[in-house]
Amino acid sequence: MSFPFSAIVGQDEMKQALMIAAVDARIGGVMVFGDRGTGKSTAVRALAALLPPIPAAEAGYQDGSPRQGSVPVPFVDLPLGATEDRVVGALDLERALGAGVKAFEPGLLARANGGFLYIDEVNLLEDHIVDLLLDVAASGENVVEREGLSVRHPARFVLIGSGNPEEGELRPQLLDRFGLSVEVRTPQELKQRVDILKRCDAFDREPAAFVESWAKAERKTLKRIARARAAQAGVVVSDAVLTFASRLCMAVGADGLRGELTLIRAARALAALDGAAVATADHVAAVAPMALRHRLRRNVLDETGSTVRIERALEDLARKDPAA
Template sequence: MAPAFPFSAIAGQDEMKLAMTIAAVDSSIGGVLVFGDRGTGKSTVVRALAGLLPSIRAAECPYHCNPDKEDDLCEHCAERRAQGKSLKVRRIDVPVVDLPLGVTEDRVVGALDLERALTDGEKAFEPGLLARANRGFLYIDEVNLLEDHIVDLLLDVAASGENVVEREGLSVRHPAKFVLIGSGNPEEGELRPQLLDRFGLSVEVSTPEDLHTRMQVIRRRDDYESDPAAFVERWKRKDGQVRRQIERAREHLPQVEVSDAMLERTSQLCMALGTDGLRGELTLIRAARAAAALDQADAVDVSHLRRVASVALRHRLRRDPLDESGSTTRVQRAVEEHLPA
């Protein structure tokens, strides 16, 4: 299996790379939605980021629980702790799980292990994709074509951070905290508003129109496919720099302050745009804080808000029949008015 395309080698998709990096720094932001043309590197960025992230400490259980957080342990790990037993811990790569179209509900949430039931007469739980994605990324390509009942499942689990299975005599509860990454082509249908609102950040990608950028993308992709190992080795140092930047940002994130003045600016911007609810403001503040952490800044300032405003708010705007301009243009106009540089 060929190694993932290096994250730092991806050209022409700076906004998408920024959104993915921010989601990696602060998973509470709520994931990233990427809509755009086919063949623009949407899935490449997701897999490249996963290969870039530092490994994590995990308990040896089907849900790779975080041994450093008592509240995030599954029933099995919590029981071992309660009995005074230590957890076996190992380091694993950050999970990246694909959720295919047409997937069944049992495959997503888990179900009765039929093999053990038939051979041993024992009721045992076979974990699903949500268990595998815990503490990692759940990637849905063509997310706008996902069946409604699967969307409802994802909404419930994304809101609670926990998967609850009550069926076939089983009663299982396990942690399921993941960064939801969705991609799709807007020509193939719109996303349900309930699911759209759950994505913290939204990115619009298009085919590069700059000649130099197009040549750069094609050259790098051709070099990678000719000799993946050599290409990855060539970009190893730059990928290492991005990895260390993410690690430092995660450590620095709790120290980044958000002043009342920045909160006021954020609320003014959201009120001017007429965003529904308060989730837009909360996401914008969290994204700006993550951007500040990436800069190793001690406090959020206007430049951080300006940098992330479009990705945090463009998918939260109500349609205005009197304004034919796109959501990105509307956000940028409001930013220039309420967050001048």
């Protein structure tokens, strides 16, 4: 039984980023940096448990046999010590040795199809595994060619990574491939910490009763995500808003166009979550830190944090063009 997503205290940016990724998987997943014990894995598990079941035929790798009914949204943990074979899949040795048949044994990517793939301390994962994961997450397909096998199967999932920067940084070119990046910190407000303790204690003592007490809030959150998924493709983004997004990316020095594309997709998803038919500059500004903070080059003459640089650029643009 998972802790209710709606019952998580604080960490608003992380929860918003996860909901945006749930609305539009093309955004490219979420990287969560922050202290240990701040609810990172709890939030991801809670969101996966909150989402409605998906058709069994869309979950996990299909070997050709039809599957009926529906199943919970997959949530797969990828351990740091996972080998490449365990991640992508390999030859089924038991069937090969016992029956002399070459068969494919699906890996973690196959199990995550249609759901979430979570990697704790992704900054400690071997670079070639991270490369592989990001390539598959971007293409939505896993290709395995080894031991005379050639297998291609769908692997569409939301990639969620978490880590503590003090334990090692993720390479910039890999970090850039994550759609959104959020920062979580240990709460400093006494009331918030007490609320967290109360809810965790209540869940530990009577999980079923606690989950039931949050059922109404969970249904409300689920309806919000469902409506946003259905509406986000129709959300209008005007040329003025596109121009505003591009000017912002130029102002902060974001490399390439991936940041702008993510910025617009995230703004459209947020507008859909808000029930708006049109994405505005305010939606762009709201998602700008999470879409851009991990794409900025370090400036040796400006040691200001990425988030502050983005906020300062937004203020400058607002002064130059109040209509934005």
